[in-house]
Amino acid sequence: MFDWWQKIVDHFTYGTLGLSPDTAAGSALDFFLFDTVKILLLLTVIIFLITFIRSYFPTEKIRDWLEGKHPVTGHIAAAVFGIITPFCSCSAIPLFLGFIQARIPLGVTFSYLISAPMNNEIAIAMLFTLFGWKITALYIGMGLLVAIVAGIVIGKMGLEDAILIKPPEVTPGHFEAERIPVADRLKEAWEYTADLVKKVGIYVLAGVGIGAFIHGYVPSEMIARYAGGDAWYAVPLATILGVPMYSNAAGVMPLIEVLTDKGMLMGSALSFMMAITALSLPEAMILKKILSIKLIAIFFGIVAVGIMLTGWVFNAVLG
Numbered sequence: 001m002f003d004w005w006q007k008i009v010d011h012f013t014y015g016t017l018g019l020s021p022d023t024a025a026g027s028a029l030d031f032f033l034f035d036t037v038k039i040l041l042l043l044t045v046i047i048f049l050i051t052f053i054r055s056y057f058p059t060e061k062i063r064d065w066l067e068g069k070h071p072v073t074g075h076i077a078a079a080v081f082g083i084i085t086p087f088c089s090c091s092a093i094p095l096f097l098g099f100i101q102a103r104i105p106l107g108v109t110f111s112y113l114i115s116a117p118m119n120n121e122i123a124i125a126m127l128f129t130l131f132g133w134k135i136t137a138l139y140i141g142m143g144l145l146v147a148i149v150a151g152i153v154i155g156k157m158g159l160e161d162a163i164l165i166k167p168p169e170v171t172p173g174h175f176e177a178e179r180i181p182v183a184d185r186l187k188e189a190w191e192y193t194a195d196l197v198k199k200v201g202i203y204v205l206a207g208v209g210i211g212a213f214i215h216g217y218v219p220s221e222m223i224a225r226y227a228g229g230d231a232w233y234a235v236p237l238a239t240i241l242g243v244p245m246y247s248n249a250a251g252v253m254p255l256i257e258v259l260t261d262k263g264m265l266m267g268s269a270l271s272f273m274m275a276i277t278a279l280s281l282p283e284a285m286i287l288k289k290i291l292s293i294k295l296i297a298i299f300f301g302i303v304a305v306g307i308m309l310t311g312w313v314f315n316a317v318l319g
Contacts, residue, residue: 002038009034028216035208039286043094043204044197051101051189055180072152074108079147082115083124083140092116093286097196100290101167107155114303115147117277131266135318139270142313146274146306153302154295162295165196200289208282230265235311238268239304242275267314274307 009030013019019026085095092113099109119140128136259269279300287296 002034005037006034009037024216026216028212031216032208032212035212036205039094039204039208040197040201043097043200044193046094046098047101047196048189048193051192052185055185055189072148074105075111075148075151075155076144078108078112078151079115079119079144082112082117082147083119085116093283093290097165097200097290100163100165103167105155106160106163107151107153109151110154110299111147111151113299114150114278115144118147118274119143135266135314138314138317139310142310143274146278146303146310150299150302150306154299157298159295159298162292163290164292165199165290200286204286206285230315234265234268235271235308235315238264238272238311239275239307242272243279243300243304244281245276265315266318267311267316270314271307271311274310275304278307279303 010021013026013030013033014021017029019029021027021030082092085092095116096109096113099112100106124136124140127139256269256273259272260266264272284296284300287299291299
C-alpha cells in the first residue's frame, strides 16, 4: 500500500543523505521517516472517512446489531477483519480509534487491534513461504483465539470510562441526510479529524522514534542468546524481549527465520514475533493519549499471557 512512500524514503535516506541500509543509523532513520508519515496519513484519512460516513449512518445501529447477536459474533468478525488489514500494531490504531469513535463495543475493537498486526495477510503469506502450511494454520488459529478471547475478557470488564478520547454525542435527527448539506458534513469531519490528529500526533512521533531506535540498534544475536533453548522460561523471556521492539510482519519475519536457524524453538520465536507485532512500546506511547494507563496495562497483560500460551503450545506440538 505504501511502496511508493518507502521508495521515496529509501532514496532520501540512502541516496540523498548517503547513509547505508546496513548501518544502525541508516536503518533507524529510514524506519522513522516511513512509519511516522504512514501512521499520520492513515490516522487522518481513516478518522476523516469514518467521521464523514458517521454523519449519514447511525453507528448506534451497528452497536445494537452487535449487541443483539451472540456475544462472540462481533469479536470473531473483528478478528477475521484484522486478517485483511495489513497493519502493524501502531498502524492499526487509527482504525481502532475510528471504531471507538463509531461507538463499536470496546471489547470488539480490541479483538481487531490484536488481530490486525498479528494475523495480517503479509505475516500469513511469509510464514507459509518460510515454514509451510501446518505452522501457518496453527499460527492463524492461535492468533485468532488470542484476539477473540482477549477482546471478550476486556469487554466484560466494563472499562469504557478508561477511554480518554470520548466519541461525539449523537443527537436525534443527526443522521437525517436532508438536514445537513454535504459541504457542512465535510467541514465538520475535517475539523474533528484535524483536532484529533493534533492531540495524538506528538505521541505518534515519540512512539515511532523509540521504535526506530530499537529497530536500528538492538542486535538479533542478543535475542537468540537469552531466549533460545527449550527451558520453560524461554517463551516468557522471548515475549518480554519482543514488547519494547517495533516492526511490522514483513520486517520481523526474516528475523524469525534467523532466530530459528540459531537454535531458538519455533514457539519461542513466534512468541517473540507476536509480541513485536501485537504489543510494542511505541504502540503503548500512542495509546496513552487514547486510553488510560490502567486499560493499556490490562490490554498488554491479557495479550501477553495469550502470546505465551501460544508459544508453549507451539513448542509442545513441534518439539
